[in-house]
Amino acid sequence: MYTKKECVAMLLAGGQGSRLYALTHDMAKPAVPYGGKYRIIDFPLSNCVNSGIDTVGVLTQYQPLVLHDYIGNGQPWDLDKQYGGAHCLPPYQTALGAEWYKGTANAIYQNISFVDRYDPEYVVILSGDHIYKMDYNDMLEHHKAKNADATIAVLDVPMEEASRFGIMITNDEGDIIDFEEKPKHPRSTLASMGIYIFTWSKLKKYLIENENNEAEDKDFGKAIIPNMMKAGEKLVAYAFDGYWKDVGTLDSLWEANMDLLNPNIPIDLYDPDWKMYSRNPVLPPQYIGANAVVENSMITDGCDVEGIVDFSVIFEGVKIEAGATVTDSIIMPGSVIKSGAVVEYAIVGENCVVGEGAQIGARPETFDNRDDWGIAVVGHNITISENAKVLPKQIISENV
């Protein structure tokens, strides 16, 4: 008989990520490419594996095809296990009917039987929206040492940004005594990172109560956490001080990629002790041509660069022809930038073709009014015709 698992991870990956617009038309946010050869979900998955958590339920709902295909049997993350491993959990039909996941809490509620199969003491709840490297095991040790019922990872954010987050108010012991969702006048700067550890027996009880109370939101932030606090359960904060970035908007996704090129920003993908895993494509090494100019950039397998690349992140299999220029941009897998095209401050999705002489985006310095400027975005599988222009802030979701 297999022994029980101490801790099981449940990864909420069903979100649409509507603020990524064209980039999430055909895929859920956690499947969006990031960092040259990763997808956002590689970060929580790799963190799990590096933290010694070998059982991960991935809750999917919105456009799950790319995500299911990507995760497969979990092998790239060493999550193909005889007992445990990675499991995609889309909503399913039961004898009582079929329901979509109605919220983060309901998604876990509908999978209580999955968690119970492993009979865990603790459950860590993660989301597939953030870029960070974190040892969940340290957080679990904190949870145990504090004898907590729930532990919430928090990040100290600048006061002026605090009103964008769920804010935790703690006492001197680090116990959470109050909680405010996006407060106008924040009483603290400890922002919830959307990472929770619960003692499973407690969580299960609150999930069932929440489900039975029809009036309540089926959501961790709106119902489960406040309910536990009201009932006097022990909620503690776990302070994290590493790099953490929400990549929920086009700007933040662009910034999080550019952070990788900045040696002063502490997100290191080259650390052999905390490897980030991903499903590797089968492609030859990248070729940098005789007349190419490449600086301050990350480029990966299968690329063929003959043009100019500066301050950019180039994903696998991208072709940048001679005479093309890509600066301060992100080019996702399989796209082709034709000769004479200029891509500046832009995100180009997967398998796009940017025609000869086309212009995507522009430098912010060229705008008198900076509010008119923004990142230009081309969605996935789009062809931009010769000499076409995509303006800053424009989001292209059909061929132009």
Place this chain on the structure above:
Amino acid sequence: MSRNKKVLGLIFSNMHDNTIADLTKERTMGSVLFGGRYRLIDFPLSSMVNSGIDEVGVITKSNYQSLLDHLGSGREWDLASKNGGLHLLPPFSHVSSGMYRGRLEALYGVWDFIKTSDADYVVLSDCDVVANVDFSPIVDSHIASGADITAVYANDVVTVEQAQKATVFGINDEGRVVDVLTNPYISGACNVSLNMFVLSKEFLKNLVLEANSHGLVSFEKDILQARTHDYKIMAYRFDGYFSKITSMDTFYKANMNLLNAENRNKLFITNRPIYTKVRDNPPAKFGIGAKVKNSLIGDGCIIEGTVENSILFRGVKVGKGAVVKNCILMQDTHVGAKCEVSCVISDKNVKIGDMRMLTGSENYPLYIGKGAEI
């Protein structure tokens, strides 16, 4: 290849080890690094898998630890399979085989494995040829011609040095091999054996058992050459891109040839990918002041200097102000700041300290052994 004909692949990983003795000091020919992220065995192995061969035995002799590590369960080649799959065949201490001396003895040593396969045909390949070969038409042609043995060759222009490490065929108008020269003293255009053969399992069985009872050792000399007219040996011409590695010099050139886009496109065919072991490196990073021209760069490289006409394997670091030209730098080589390195082949984990100057020449590249610190 007809679906109902099952084909077994057999790869000899150690043949020709002595031709690049430096690189095979601690590994087999099959595990020699090539082309920025590959090992030589990736080419025959991927070719077989892409030709629908789902059962492959890899025959090894010595120094095979790196090979075992590279191949693992065969998952990267889709050979971690319940039916067929990858079989590693180290020397099996048989009364009369043990450490084999030639291909025939090696085959006899693994006969029990071949015997249990339900294949109808067997494809043999060495690891000295870098090519993307579709074996399906070769097997089809073998069946259609009624040959006993089909030998794959290429028409190539060779130097005397290359010919002396090759087998060369004389072929008649019907495509039948009528003359076999081993290690001949010739040069110019000739039909060079690519050391890939197709036989029926039944024919191979008789051949191997008979060879054993007669004490025959060499497939080339004792079978192809001695029995040229007893057996029907048909030649199959391979017209694709290939490099045959017969020396350090040809190894260097075979790598450098990949800097040519035309060659790359012929070797790396989209629907016939070359598989290799995954290392989970992050993308390559080009720093401020990096200048890279005409080079192949593996993932995980960090480049802050100048790199020209070179092949950098995964995890290579080139320091600030360093200049690397016409080099092959294998996995995890570190080149210190302000070094000048040209025409160098560095093996795995070589560390070159700051401000060093190392120069080989294009016809005699300077080789630096595995793990050396300079």
